[in-house]
Amino acid sequence: MRPTPLAVAQATVAAGADCLVVANTWLGMAIDPKKRRPVFANTFAGLSGPAIRPLAVRLTYQVAQVVDVPIVGCGGIASASDALEFIMAGATAVQIGTMTFTEPGTMLAVIEGLRAFCEREGVTALTDLVGVANIRPIPEGAA
Numbered sequence: 168m169r170p171t172p173l174a175v176a177q178a179t180v181a182a183g184a185d186c187l188v189v190a191n192t193w194l195g196m197a198i199d200p201k202k203r204r205p206v207f208a209n210t211f212a213g214l215s216g217p218a219i220r221p222l223a224v225r226l227t228y229q230v231a232q233v234v235d236v237p238i239v240g241c242g243g244i245a246s247a248s249d250a251l252e253f254i255m256a257g258a259t260a261v262q263i264g265t266m267t268f269t270e271p272g273t274m275l276a277v278i279e280g281l282r283a284f285c286e287r288e289g290v291t292a293l294t295d296l297v298g299v300a301n302i303r304p305i306p307e308g309a310a
């Protein structure tokens with residue numbers, strides 16, 4: 168049986184990790200109907216970008232409940248609001264991958280958006296927002 172992502176996170180920290188990146192891509196697949204064959208040479212390929220964000224936010228939320236090291240959240244971040252989801256789920260920092268290809272200005276826009284949000288909301292340190300939405304224990308069976 169494969170270990171759950173939460174078990175992997177805990178084992179990684181127990182083995183000495185100083186921080187964790189949550190998450191990465193999710194395996195996907197595409198089939199070319201005309202060729203009747205998988206599109207990718209490896210059959211499966213990593214799906215990234217906005218489609219995976221809810222999955223990655225959920226995992227960040229869950230991992231933050233079981234480890235005590237900083238988490239770098241990533242998966243589909245395209246805006247400051249997206250970054251705030253990860254931060255409020257428990258991430259101390261965020262990473263932006265796919266959107267850098269499609270919209271190279273994303274990182275700067277996110278940084279500026281976070282600054283504007285903090286000003287608007289009277290937040291003096293972004294770290295005050297880390298994990299603020301992480302209020303419930305993991306629902307049973309969800310790991």
Ligand SMILES: Cc1cc2nc3c(=O)[nH]c(=O)nc-3n(C[C@H](O)[C@H](O)[C@H](O)COP(=O)(O)O)c2cc1C
Nearest residue numbers: 190191192215216241242243244262263264265266
């Ligand atoms: C073109 C590309 C190359 C990637 N290469 C790596 C890699 O070498 N190692 C790794 O751990 N993750 C790799 N990733 C995954 C990203 O680091 C990131 O975890 C994932 O894409 C989700 O974030 P995003 O939706 O912001 O791209 C790669 C992603 C993309 C799109």
